[in-house]
Amino acid sequence: MTDSIAHQQQLYVADGLSDEEIAQQADLYGPLTDSVRELIEIALLTEVDDPEVRAAMEHIESAKQLLRKQMIPGPYGVRWGASGQKRAWGNAAAGLRNAIAPPLVIDCDPDGRASTDFHLGSAYEGPAGLTHGGVSALVLDQVLGAAAEAGGAPGMTGTLTLRYRRPTPLGALHAEARIDRLEGVKTIVVGHLAGPDGVCVEAEGVFILPRWVRDRNSATVSDPV
């Protein structure tokens, strides 16, 4: 096993938190994340006078000093509580603790479907007034991956193919995906991102459970212990 795989494995953690403890954390950190996300948008668009910008920076510096007193030493990783509740709270597309995430709240169906209605503000701009194409890819990667996982055939993105059919506006958007077919260890998922005028980006993704996970799973299944 390579060092990078071993390091990755350490970031999948069963920390045994109860559902109640997880709810308490979500109630505390969710609003913090929302506040920081709003701050990103305000910092982007503010036109107050110079002294007010400098005063705001002092307040932000104080908040940073408070929060950095005690920190997780590295990436958040993926954690599971005692009941099996999964927290990918650092995820760049959907993480509850990640202010960079739009965030996506994805509805999943065990038949291999996923969908989300979400809002992209000015911080996700690419072409003037439009969504950045890389952000569309981020959203579709996550929603297609969620469909694969919901259908019981999860994996990492091996290939993501996008067709940008029309410009994607900022604002209210919708994305959805479904498993199209399984080909051995590959899960092929299709989906799209749509705005008020219809589909903007079509996507097809190939999701593959990494070899080290497949090896571990088959060892577990065949191991009588």
Ligand SMILES: CCCCCCCCCC(=O)SCCNC(=O)CCNC(=O)[C@H](O)C(C)(C)COP(=O)(O)OP(=O)(O)OC[C@H]1O[C@@H](n2cnc3c(N)ncnc32)[C@H](O)[C@@H]1OP(=O)(O)O
């Ligand atoms: C554990 C679940 C985690 C879920 C996380 C979801 C996060 C959100 C989505 C992401 O952001 S994932 C991050 C972006 N993706 C990556 O970083 C993946 C990096 N690449 C890899 O880790 C490996 O290359 C990969 C797991 C995709 C494949 O490695 P394997 O060693 O498992 O592949 P293998 O050589 O055994 O090939 C298995 C099959 O897949 C095919 N294949 C391999 N790489 C491929 C590829 N890149 N695209 C399409 N097909 C691919 C390969 O031809 C073969 O097809 P056949 O079975 O038909 O012969």
